[in-house]
Amino acid sequence: MHRLPGVRERLEDEYTRIEQMVRTRLHPYEGEMPTFTRLPERGIPQQQVLEWMTRLRERETPAWQTGHVSGTVYHGGEEHAAFLSQVYALHGQSNPLHADLFPSTVKFEAEIVAMTASLLGAHPIDDPSGGRGSHQTENDGEQGSYQTDPDLQIVGTVTSGGTESILLAMKTYRDWGRAERGITQPEVVAPVTAHPAFDKAAHLFCIRLIRTPVDNQFRADVKAMRRAITRNTVALVGSAPSYPHGAIDPIPQIAALAQEHRIGLHVDACLGGFILPFIERLGYPVPPYDFRVPGVTSMSVDPHKYGYTPKGLSVVLYRGRALRRYQYFTYTDWPGGLYASPTLPGSRPGALSAAGWAAMVTLGESGYLEAARRIMETATTVRQGIEAIPELRLMGVPLFLIAFTSDSLNIYEVLDRMAARGWRLVALQRPPGAHFAITLRHTQPGVAEQFLNDLRSAVNEVKQGKATSKQSEGMAPIYGMANSLPFRGVIDEVLHRYLDALYDL
Numbered sequence: 001m002h003r004l005p006g007v008r009e010r011l012e013d014e015y016t017r018i019e020q021m022v023r024t025r026l027h028p029y030e031g032e033m034p035t036f037t038r039l040p041e042r043g044i045p046q047q048q049v050l051e052w053m054t055r056l057r058e059r060e061t062p063a064w065q066t067g068h069v070s071g072t073v074y075h076g077g078e079e080h081a082a083f084l085s086q087v088y089a090l091h092g093q094s095n096p097l098h099a100d101l102f103p104s105t106v107k108f109e110a111e112i113v114a115m116t117a118s119l120l121g122a123h124p125i126d127d128p129s130g131g132r133g134s135h136q137t138e139n140d141g142e143q144g145s146y147q148t149d150p151d152l153q154i155v156g157t158v159t160s161g162g163t164e165s166i167l168l169a170m171k172t173y174r175d176w177g178r179a180e181r182g183i184t185q186p187e188v189v190a191p192v193t194a195h196p197a198f199d200k201a202a203h204l205f206c207i208r209l210i211r212t213p214v215d216n217q218f219r220a221d222v223k224a225m226r227r228a229i230t231r232n233t234v235a236l237v238g239s240a241p242s243y244p245h246g247a248i249d250p251i252p253q254i255a256a257l258a259q260e261h262r263i264g265l266h267v268d269a270c271l272g273g274f275i276l277p278f279i280e281r282l283g284y285p286v287p288p289y290d291f292r293v294p295g296v297t298s299m300s301v302d303p304h305k306y307g308y309t310p311k312g313l314s315v316v317l318y319r320g321r322a323l324r325r326y327q328y329f330t331y332t333d334w335p336g337g338l339y340a341s342p343t344l345p346g347s348r349p350g351a352l353s354a355a356g357w358a359a360m361v362t363l364g365e366s367g368y369l370e371a372a373r374r375i376m377e378t379a380t381t382v383r384q385g386i387e388a389i390p391e392l393r394l395m396g397v398p399l400f401l402i403a404f405t406s407d408s409l410n411i412y413e414v415l416d417r418m419a420a421r422g423w424r425l426v427a428l429q430r431p432p433g434a435h436f437a438i439t440l441r442h443t444q445p446g447v448a449e450q451f452l453n454d455l456r457s458a459v460n461e462v463k464q465g466k467a468t469s470k471q472s473e474g475m476a477p478i479y480g481m482a483n484s485l486p487f488r489g490v491i492d493e494v495l496h497r498y499l500d501a502l503y504d505l
């Protein structure tokens with residue numbers, strides 16, 4: 001007698017389907033290139049390896065180079081990339097852990113931090129006004145002290161990416177809370193839209209992360225944050241802007257709350273830190289978000305996004321030298337010697353800092369300003385085009401990252417149809433939506449227009465109920481499931497299987 005498949009069997013079938021889909025996507029070169037599960041007995045000639053590498057690069061480059069991908073590669077210009085590779089090669093052996101051997105990396109990293117801080121409201125020594133911006137801060141009129149007063153100085157360290165910067169800031173507040181307030185069960189309050197790196201930090205450092213709702217523009221609900229504060233709260237979090245919707249949280253209000261409770265405020269400007277200052281200078285309305293706002297005590301900023309440096313470079317900044325101390329790790333009793341490291345890893349690639357520094361000084365303010373101008377012009381075209389499609393609706397008030405949804409169509413089906421046309425957008429959930437982060441790749445002639453043409457066609461197809469040619473490979477069913485299933489464990493299992501698939505040969 002046949003038994004109807006139970007929930008468990010149906011789930012297993014669904015898992016298998018998703019696994020197969022993920023596998024074909026993540027391992028597309030099977031059969032095309034040898035697979036190594038152990039070292040080759042004899043080394044393979046360099047020429048052969050270079051041939052393989054070139055082939056892989058040629059397969060993977062067009063999608064982002066032609067501007068079909070949201071975010072991801074923020075500059076990608078051939079000349080810029082070739083120059084950075086040249087600098088990387090020059091410093092390929094350097095390791096900042098051995099600062100005495102490679103003092104050039106000390107110079108590069110200290111200057112990366114100083115240049116980044118000066119963009120975000122720290123006053124450079126030779127120009128107390130910072131040459132920009134008009135937000136009033138309680139420190140106006142005493143700017144000189146920014147450089148001399150250790151409590152006001154904006155200091156920081158270089159890290160490997162936005163996640164590490166956020167992890168370190170959260171560890172810093174945990175240790176600050178313990179040392180200065182006797183808080184042994186630290187809590188951090190963050191809007192639901194803040195990056196999952198905050199959850200990762202909470203998980204790793206035994207912090208309780210309290211997520212609070214956002215308003216109808218996807219900005220932090222400050223009242224909800226106020227209600228979430230307890231005597232164990234060590235810090236609040238805001239984003240400038242948030243990854244999902246590109247919304248800038250009301251930083252001055254959150255900062256006032258932080259000051260009232262004498263706790264930290266971390267502003268996550270991983271995405272915005274290298275573009276918002278220039279968007280502001282271009283005259284677009286940018287609400288206050290950086291160290292010019294009293295009460296902002298730390299920031300994470302990613303040169304490896306809109307700073308156009310190679311991947312693997314971020315900066316974490318603090319107001320005051322004392323706060324940065326809580327980030328450091330030192331060990332004095334190791335037989336291997338005295339050990340001191342400012343961030344999470346030990347050895348690090350000094351070449352990344354060399355290339356990052358080189359990107360910053362070759363682009364200069366004028367380069368970043370021009371890039372921001374082009375990006376904002378393209379973003380305006382894309383935004384207006386989306387606004388003109390009746391089935392779509394913008395989510396929040398976009399600047400350079402445009403989030404949208406649909407009240408009448410399944411937005412994930414629209415995304416799948418865009419994928420079939422070669423476009424890679426980001427799917428949002430809770431509520432369903434999509435976003436497209438505009439980069440320099442999209443400012444190439446015709447890209448925005450092509451995007452909008454394809455978006456209109458995709459919407460029309462979904463409206464007419466046309467099936468995609470490869471329905472079973474689309475993301476719509478997975479996101480449909482993620483949005484509708486109350487059992488997060490099932491989705492979690494899918495994610496774990498995805499991670500397994502990364503390393504399964």
Ligand SMILES: Cc1ncc(COP(=O)(O)O)c(C=O)c1O
Nearest residue numbers: 161162163195242243268270271
């Ligand atoms: C707002 C924001 N914060 C943090 C991160 C994490 O950065 P990373 O991927 O470099 O670790 C991102 C990445 O997109 C981001 O957009």
